[in-house]
Amino acid sequence: MHIIDRRLNPGGKSFANRQRFLRRARAQVRKAVREASSHRSIKDAGKGGEVSIPAGGVHEPVLRRSTEGGVRDYVLPGNKKYIQGDGIPRPDQGSGQGSRASDSGEGEDEFRFALTDEEYLDLYLEDLELPDLAKRQIAGAEAVQWRQAGYSSDGPPARLSVPRTLRQSLSRRIALKRPKADEIRQLRDEIERLEREGGHFEELVKLRADLEHRILRSKRIPYIDPVDVRYRRLESTPKPIAKAVMFCLMDVSGSMNEHMKDLAKRFYSLLYLFLNRRYEHVDVVFIRHTHEAQEVDEQTFFYSRETGGTVVSTALFKMEEILQARYPISDWNIYAAQASDGDNTSSDNSVVLQQLRDVILPVCQYYAYVEVGMDDEEEPPGGAGEPSTNLWRAYRRVSVDAPFAMRRVRHRRDIYPVFRELFSRRTEAAEGI
Amino acid sequence: MSVLLYRGPDWDFDLIKRVHEACGEIGIKEMGLDPYPNQIEVITTEQMLDAYASTGMPLFYRHWSFGKHFARNEAMYRKGYQGLAYEIVINSNPCLVYIMEENSATMQTLVLAHAGYGHSHFFKNNYVFKQWTDADGILDYLEFARGLIAKYEDRYGQEQVERVLDAAHALQSHGVHRFPRKRMPDLRSEELREEERRRHGEQLFNDLWRTVPVGQKRKAGADEDAKRKALLGLPEENLLYFLEKTAPRLKSWQRELLRIVRLINQYFYPQRQTKVMNEGCATFTHHRIMNRLHEKGQIDDGAFLEFLHSHTSVVLQPAFDDRRFSGINPYALGFAMCNDIERICTKPTDEDREWMPDLAGRGDPYGALCDIWANYRDESFVSQFLSPALIREFGLFRVVDDEDEEEMNVAAIHDERGYRNVRRALSKHYDIAYRDPDIQIVDVDLAGDRKLILNHRVLDGVLLEENDAQKVLQHVADLWGYDVKLVEADDAGDELAEHTASPRGVLA
Numbered sequence: 055m056h057i058i059d060r061r062l063n064p065g066g067k068s069f070a071n072r073q074r075f076l077r078r079a080r081a082q083v084r085k086a087v088r089e090a091s092s093h094r095s096i097k098d099a100g101k102g103g104e105v106s107i108p109a110g111g112v113h114e115p116v117l118r119r120s121t122e123g124g125v126r127d128y129v130l131p132g133n134k135k136y137i138q139g140d141g142i143p144r145p146d147q148g149s150g151q152g153s154r155a156s157d158s159g160e161g162e163d164e165f166r167f168a169l170t171d172e173e174y175l176d177l178y179l180e181d182l183e184l185p186d187l188a189k190r191q192i193a194g195a196e197a198v199q200w201r202q203a204g205y206s207s208d209g210p211p212a213r214l215s216v217p218r219t220l221r222q223s224l225s226r227r228i229a230l231k232r233p234k235a236d237e238i239r240q241l242r243d244e245i246e247r248l249e250r251e252g253g254h255f256e257e258l259v260k261l262r263a264d265l266e267h268r269i270l271r272s273k274r275i276p277y278i279d280p281v282d283v284r285y286r287r288l289e290s291t292p293k294p295i296a297k298a299v300m301f302c303l304m305d306v307s308g309s310m311n312e313h314m315k316d317l318a319k320r321f322y323s324l325l326y327l328f329l330n331r332r333y334e335h336v337d338v339v340f341i342r343h344t345h346e347a348q349e350v351d352e353q354t355f356f357y358s359r360e361t362g363g364t365v366v367s368t369a370l371f372k373m374e375e376i377l378q379a380r381y382p383i384s385d386w387n388i389y390a391a392q393a394s395d396g397d398n399t400s401s402d403n404s405v406v407l408q409q410l411r412d413v414i415l416p417v418c419q420y421y422a423y424v425e426v427g428m429d430d431e432e433e434p435p436g437g438a439g440e441p442s443t444n445l446w447r448a449y450r451r452v453s454v455d456a457p458f459a460m461r462r463v464r465h466r467r468d469i470y471p472v473f474r475e476l477f478s479r480r481t482e483a484a485e486g487i
Numbered sequence: 488m489s490v491l492l493y494r495g496p497d498w499d500f501d502l503i504k505r506v507h508e509a510c511g512e513i514g515i516k517e518m519g520l521d522p523y524p525n526q527i528e529v530i531t532t533e534q535m536l537d538a539y540a541s542t543g544m545p546l547f548y549r550h551w552s553f554g555k556h557f558a559r560n561e562a563m564y565r566k567g568y569q570g571l572a573y574e575i576v577i578n579s580n581p582c583l584v585y586i587m588e589e590n591s592a593t594m595q596t597l598v599l600a601h602a603g604y605g606h607s608h609f610f611k612n613n614y615v616f617k618q619w620t621d622a623d624g625i626l627d628y629l630e631f632a633r634g635l636i637a638k639y640e641d642r643y644g645q646e647q648v649e650r651v652l653d654a655a656h657a658l659q660s661h662g663v664h665r666f667p668r669k670r671m672p673d674l675r676s677e678e679l680r681e682e683e684r685r686r687h688g689e690q691l692f693n694d695l696w697r698t699v700p701v702g703q704k705r706k707a708g709a710d711e712d713a714k715r716k717a718l719l720g721l722p723e724e725n726l727l728y729f730l731e732k733t734a735p736r737l738k739s740w741q742r743e744l745l746r747i748v749r750l751i752n753q754y755f756y757p758q759r760q761t762k763v764m765n766e767g768c769a770t771f772t773h774h775r776i777m778n779r780l781h782e783k784g785q786i787d788d789g790a791f792l793e794f795l796h797s798h799t800s801v802v803l804q805p806a807f808d809d810r811r812f813s814g815i816n817p818y819a820l821g822f823a824m825c826n827d828i829e830r831i832c833t834k835p836t837d838e839d840r841e842w843m844p845d846l847a848g849r850g851d852p853y854g855a856l857c858d859i860w861a862n863y864r865d866e867s868f869v870s871q872f873l874s875p876a877l878i879r880e881f882g883l884f885r886v887v888d889d890e891d892e893e894e895m896n897v898a899a900i901h902d903e904r905g906y907r908n909v910r911r912a913l914s915k916h917y918d919i920a921y922r923d924p925d926i927q928i929v930d931v932d933l934a935g936d937r938k939l940i941l942n943h944r945v946l947d948g949v950l951l952e953e954n955d956a957q958k959v960l961q962h963v964a965d966l967w968g969y970d971v972k973l974v975e976a977d978d979a980g981d982e983l984a985e986h987t988a989s990p991r992g993v994l995a
Contacts, residue, residue: 075554089673124948
């Protein structure tokens with residue numbers, strides 16, 4: 055008898071099968087994930103969890119007899135009162151007899167299982183693409199990464215590839231039939247032996263000539279020739295900037311109530327989750343403003359109250375200031391999301407627009423403006439759904455080509471669809487790059 | 488007197504070794520079991536879940552369906568709906584026994600007795616296993632299969648391989664040979680036979696035969712059908728085998744995939760036929776070994792109570808109207824039958840003498856049991872050895888549910904008139920040939936559009952599950968490469984249903 059301890063064997067043997075399963079059921083799982091996320095709190099948006107998908111898509115059909123019709127025959131244990139010839143009313147359709155209970159759960163309408171955080175997030179954010187991701191990569195091409203790309207016949211000695219060089223040399227030696235050291239040594243031994251034993255003269259002469267010829271040949275054909283030498287070749291590729299900074303701008307004046315802040319927070323969280331997946335490092339900067347702007351920490355940003363007027367441009371100036379101080383454009387991908395109820399001092403609108411157009415948008419990868427409203431707010435008459443706030447009207451004038459998008463959100467459930475809409479993969483744009 | 492093997496729930500490898508020896512002392516010396524040598528492997532919960540997903544085997548090729556089973560089992564386990572088995576045992580030589588690290592010392596003892604002696608003995612000695620499985624080669628074959636399928640995936644793409652495997656899996660219940668085939672004779676025995684035939688001919692030679700007028704030869708056209716079928720080996724119930732050998736458009740690697748699925752499934756075929764006996768043998772063995780260990784003072788009362796607790800829940804048979812009822816528990820039935828056979832051998836009643844004259848009072852119960860374990864399968868086991876006493880104890884009764892009748896009818900119960908009826912009906916339930924639908928390939932229109940014709944022999948008016956049948960037939964069509972038709976007909980020759988499918992493009 056042997057005892058083997060398998061506990062230390064690497065786990066995750068089913069991982070590959072699981073991936074295959076997820077790939078197969080991808081469309082359904084994705085749908086399930088989206089549905090599940092609509093009634094989740096934003097803090098858990100990125101957590102894994104249980105989902106259920108219709109069993110039909112991952113059903114494994116087999117040839118089996120139907121569970122209905124025909125003459126059936128059961129042998130059951132535990133008889134208490136029946137005698138031969140008794141009639142038993144049929145149980146409700148479907149509940150059936152236990153002896154028919156499906157052992158592989160084929161009859162289930164739903165298939166439930168748990169997804170890990172990673173899998174969940176993958177599916178959750180699938181199809182979303184950061185706009186103009188590539189632009190800044192090219193713009194910031196000073197950072198360069200070297201990687202190996204084949205071999206070349208010249209280069210610095212430090213990059214000499216010994217295995218490759220010897221391989222070349224070997225094939226050349228074989229091709230030119232360079233005598234091997236062994237052969238020469240054998241020949242020498244043979245001659246020596248014949249000399250010692252006083253062997254046949256003619257043969258000795260022949261062998262000596264042969265030996266001379268071989269030695270000459272091995273001198274003529276060098277062991278390593280300059281043509282054999284190979285060097286490792288390196289190629290430079292532009293290094294993508296793996297850092298991003300996300301600016302959260304929010305109006306905290308009195309007109310912004312808790313519900314609006316909550317909506318804004320959800321939007322920021324999603325954006326953060328999303329950026330975090332795409333970049334190695336994400337910085338978040340919180341700027342709040344009333345009639346003046348401040349950079350604050352997260353707690354203050356969401357929860358502390360402030361009173362004052364509303365001058366949006368102050369936040370934009372503050373953002374510019376921080377950009378210049380800490381986030382050089384060449385090193386950082388810059389994203390901004392602004393949330394507001396749409397109020398602004400009328401005289402400020404033109405300043406906002408100018409600042410946005412001339413300073414902020416040219417350096418931004420993407421600028422999203424989310425106008426938050428009350429849940430129970432009436433649709434404006436006319437039904438077009440177009441808000442008519444101060445800020446909205448101003449932002450309407452931003453050119454279409456700019457990396458700028460604006461949406462209006464009233465209810466929690468709108469957040470994710472709006473987010474998806476803003477970041478959904480645009481194929482023609484991707485091709486254009 | 489012996490000393491206690493262990494105290495408390497903790498165990499280590501030394502203990503496992505000692506327990507294994509102590510069990511062997513009883514199993515082999517007292518009961519006369521003849522198991523394979525054991526290889527015991529300690530695994531974790533996660534590894535147990537992994538093993539569940541790949542039908543219990545330690546290695547298996549990759550396929551999404553295993554991932555699906557893993558996901559379900561894991562979800563069930565994490566939520567506490569489903570416990571895990573204490574062990575898994577693989578029919579190989581040496582016999583692989585997987586034991587969970589979290590079992591207590593008593594459970595490890597139980598598991599070793601159950602799997603390492605009970606199942607292992609059964610695997611080695613039962614005729615169905617001897618006939619159908621190659622215990623020495625199975626792990627090597629699985630290793631080979633996994634490597635080959637991975638190679639095919641690299642070469643032809645995961646999706647292509649998956650398509651073929653999906654189709655093969657759908658057909659795997661109809662990919663077994665149910666009867667041993669005629670082996671191809673080798674040259675030496677062929678020569679001997681030929682010699683024998685000639686000698687026979689010489690003995691019978693009589694010149695008069697030459698003068699007997701020969702009747703008209705049979706018309707050639709009439710048996711062309713039969714000839715074509717014979718050439719293709721039709722009718723054929725092993726659908727996978729037929730497709731592997733005959734499907735005109737499959738590439739050789741696709742045939743190889745079908746073959747792998749078919750052979751692995753054939754390996755599991757005996758297990759499906761001997762569930763009751765196999766578990767009965769193992770449960771009886773562990774029950775006996777644990778009792779003897781306790782009698783000999785090798786385990787203490789606490790351990791024995793722990794064992795009884797677990798044992799009784801394993802052999803629990805809820806009544807049909809119990810919420811927990813899910814069919815007849817093979818552990819319960821098998822264990823009860825083995826116990827009953829022992830009782831009949833040693834302390835028979837008059838009834839037993841009448842019903843089982845061979846066994847009643849013959850003594851040597853272990854000898855009788857070993858003989859039965861070796862030479863029967865579930866169907867014959869039940870039909871031979873289910874005694875009236877046991878039918879009464881289980882309160883077995885037979886219900887017939889005819890679609891045309893108003894209500895279900897109790898056909899027989901556990902009384903003098905019903906014993907044979909109940910026993911025959913139960914035995915039929917364990918007959919795989921009856922349980923699986925009988926589907927055969929009956930003809931191919933070789934001259935015409937190459938349509939493949941399958942026939943389902945409908946028993947008791949129960950048709951195939953329609954959705955599934957259609958889907959499986961689609962897989963058959965994909966493999967065959969031309970149209971297929973499945974006719975469901977009963978013995979009277981009435982066609983009850985017909986399904987057709989056309990291939991969805993050629994398998995690349």
